[in-house]
Amino acid sequence: MPVLEAVLEAKGLAKNYGQTAVFAGIDLRLQAGELVALLGESGSGKSTLLNCLAGLDEVNAGHVRLVGQDLGAMNEGQRALLRRSKLGFVFQAFHVLPHLDVAANVGLPLLLLKRPDPQRVQQMLDAVGLSDLGARMPRQLSGGQLQRVAIARALVHRPALVLADEPTGNLDARNAAAVLDLLLQQVHAEGAACLLVTHSERAALRADRCLLMTEQGISTHSVISPQGAA
Numbered sequence: 001m002p003v004l005e006a007v008l009e010a011k012g013l014a015k016n017y018g019q020t021a022v023f024a025g026i027d028l029r030l031q032a033g034e035l036v037a038l039l040g041e042s043g044s045g046k047s048t049l050l051n052c053l054a055g056l057d058e059v060n061a062g063h064v065r066l067v068g069q070d071l072g073a074m075n076e077g078q079r080a081l082l083r084r085s086k087l088g089f090v091f092q093a094f095h096v097l098p099h100l101d102v103a104a105n106v107g108l109p110l111l112l113l114k115r116p117d118p119q120r121v122q123q124m125l126d127a128v129g130l131s132d133l134g135a136r137m138p139r140q141l142s143g144g145q146l147q148r149v150a151i152a153r154a155l156v157h158r159p160a161l162v163l164a165d166e167p168t169g170n171l172d173a174r175n176a177a178a179v180l181d182l183l184l185q186q187v188h189a190e191g192a193a194c195l196l197v198t199h200s201e202r203a204a205l206r207a208d209r210c211l212l213m214t215e216q217g218i219s220t221h222s223v224i225s226p227q228g229a230a
């Protein structure tokens, strides 16, 4: 059997804020075609880890390889270009651009790649249930609608890696399930890898595997199916 190249590989990652260690000794490997859920208490360092994996935040030790490329060996411009083509990031705080309408926000990754594609943008808006809201400005949206704009934007350019920080945190059960369907489609049909930070065991149940972040580091986690979920 050929060994599949990892889409994301982290070794010995450590991050401190001042004298305080957020995490240390983190090893992680994600292959194409797998969705991995990352659970952990509030403040355990999940968002910080995602930022470090994307090269948006500096690590104090360790290495991150994204599609085989060592982020630590690249300059900021090179990292930005790699992120632009290979990464979809759903920020916990959305970071939807307030001066662009919904369609322009969703289409931004394609525009930056010089591949504008209004049809693909509409397809993504349809997929997240925002078909008729392309011309709205972000300030005219609800929190859950903003979250869905952020998800559509993260997937529009079919990235090899999706880092999603609680992407269903503001959504009702039906919309949360639809977003998970979309992430799973990107992973299973299009061969992406996805690291999904979530507090939802229901969401974690649909992942290919689950990890738990604690002060001791990252470990494999089994989610017990709650009655009625799945």
Ligand SMILES: Nc1ncnc2c1ncn2[C@@H]1O[C@H](COP(=O)(O)OP(=O)(O)OP(=O)(O)O)[C@@H](O)[C@H]1O
Residues within 6 Å of the ligand: 017, 022, 040, 041, 042, 043, 044, 045, 046, 047, 048, 049, 092
């Ligand atoms: N810029 C910063 N400076 C100092 N400390 C920070 C900074 N950002 C985060 N922290 C601290 O690092 C720790 C991890 O924060 P992080 O946001 O990664 O947690 P989290 O697991 O994502 O939590 P949540 O589930 O609430 O989103 C927290 O104790 C937080 O207060």
Ligand SMILES: [Mg+2]
Residues within 6 Å of the ligand: 046, 047, 048, 092, 165
């Ligand atoms: Mg967080």
